[in-house]
Amino acid sequence: MRTAIVVGAGIGGVTAAVALQRCGWQVTVLERAPELGEVGAGISVWPSAVAVLEELGVKGVEKAAALSKPAGMRKPNGRWVVKAADLGVEIPVMIHRAQLHDLITDQFGPAITVRTGYTVTEITQDDTGVTINDELRADLVVAADGIRSVIRQAIYPDYQGPQYSGYTAYRGIADVEIDDGGGETWGRGQRFGFARLIDGRIYWYATANQPAGQRSHAEAFGGWHEPIPAILAGTADVLQNDIYDLALPLRPFHNGRVVLLGDAAHAMTPNLGRGACSAIEDAGALARHLADDASLGTALAAYDTERRPATTKLIKRSRSVGQLGQVANPVVCAVRDGLLAFAGKLVSLRRH
Numbered sequence: 001m002r003t004a005i006v007v008g009a010g011i012g013g014v015t016a017a018v019a020l021q022r023c024g025w026q027v028t029v030l031e032r033a034p035e036l037g038e039v040g041a042g043i044s045v046w047p048s049a050v051a052v053l054e055e056l057g058v059k060g061v062e063k064a065a066a067l068s069k070p071a072g073m074r075k076p077n078g079r080w081v082v083k084a085a086d087l088g089v090e091i092p093v094m095i096h097r098a099q100l101h102d103l104i105t106d107q108f109g110p111a112i113t114v115r116t117g118y119t120v121t122e123i124t125q126d127d128t129g130v131t132i133n134d135e136l137r138a139d140l141v142v143a144a145d146g147i148r149s150v151i152r153q154a155i156y157p158d159y160q161g162p163q164y165s166g167y168t169a170y171r172g173i174a175d176v177e178i179d180d181g182g183g184e185t186w187g188r189g190q191r192f193g194f195a196r197l198i199d200g201r202i203y204w205y206a207t208a209n210q211p212a213g214q215r216s217h218a219e220a221f222g223g224w225h226e227p228i229p230a231i232l233a234g235t236a237d238v239l240q241n242d243i244y245d246l247a248l249p250l251r252p253f254h255n256g257r258v259v260l261l262g263d264a265a266h267a268m269t270p271n272l273g274r275g276a277c278s279a280i281e282d283a284g285a286l287a288r289h290l291a292d293d294a295s296l297g298t299a300l301a302a303y304d305t306e307r308r309p310a311t312t313k314l315i316k317r318s319r320s321v322g323q324l325g326q327v328a329n330p331v332v333c334a335v336r337d338g339l340l341a342f343a344g345k346l347v348s349l350r351r352h
Contacts, residue, residue: 012262012279013144019287038101041171042203044092049277052284071181078225082344149264162244176234189328254300266311271321
């Protein structure tokens with residue numbers, strides 16, 4: 001039986017483990033944290049990722065319900081810029097990261113072994129396999145160890161890696177009852193978005209321009225339109241993370257018997273809500289190519305050919321949306337909002 005080591009047990013890593021298990025691999029998952037699980041807040045799961053999860057037997061990520069209330073983009077005073085209904089946009093499934101993680105790990109079978117509290121410090125490879133920490137050996141290593149991947153750094157020591165976007169993000173879960181369809185509100189160098197999770201709670205996020213490493217609070221959004229103040233008041237814990245993505249051009253997603261997946265390969269800003277979905281799609285593509293009769297090298301090259309161009313485009317698009325949304329100049333903001341409103345009207349007219 002072919003063997004693989006998956007380094008990192010986030011959404012991408014555990015999906016990769018399940019995908020490899022289903023095509024006949026024996027998998028060892030290494031996680032640095034003391035126990036298996038996922039931290040964070042909400043996550044959007046788009047139809048392409050839902051399809052991969054369904055193919056892997058993951059249950060419970062049902063299709064999103066149609067919005068019963070208006071949603072879209074607003075100004076801080078509550079005035080609509082453009083409504084989602086006018087654009088005919090797709091609606092992703094909104095779910096808590098921990099819940100999605102549990103649904104995926106529920107598919108772990110006897111072919112998957114998990115070792116927690118394990119830190120990878122060294123990786124070597126030759127023509128017959130890959131060795132981790134002079135201790136563990138496998139035919140393949142899947143690096144799903146995040147944006148600051150130790151393995152990516154080991155195989156591409158000259159790569160620049162993460163770069164700061166210029167803004168920080170706040171995230172939280174509010175247990176409140178609101179009569180609102182959600183969406184995003186764009187201000188001057190600040191944004192606030194929220195959506196209902198499938199368990200009924202409200203997931204929200206906000207961004208603000210500031211130097212990297214600066215601790216701050218989300219109270220600045222308390223004067224924005226309802227239900228934003230109510231959402232903030234109903235939140236017990238707020239996470240803050242500076243936003244980074246990976247420098248372009250991306251490095252190849254494979255090097256010998258080592259393959260990069262998820263943020264380790266293509267970390268992107270969260271503006272499109274596609275980061276974790278891309279990791280899920282990576283896992284599905286990797287298993288599909290490995291399931292072919294081709295050699296390991298051919299399969300990994302095919303995976304890179306499929307996934308690197310696609311995720312490069314997403315990084316660029318997400319970066320552009322973030323730059324547009326974080327504009328602080330009031331004149332430029334007014335022009336931006338006017339153009340978006342006009343574009344929304346054009347799309348609505350074409351749809352009808």
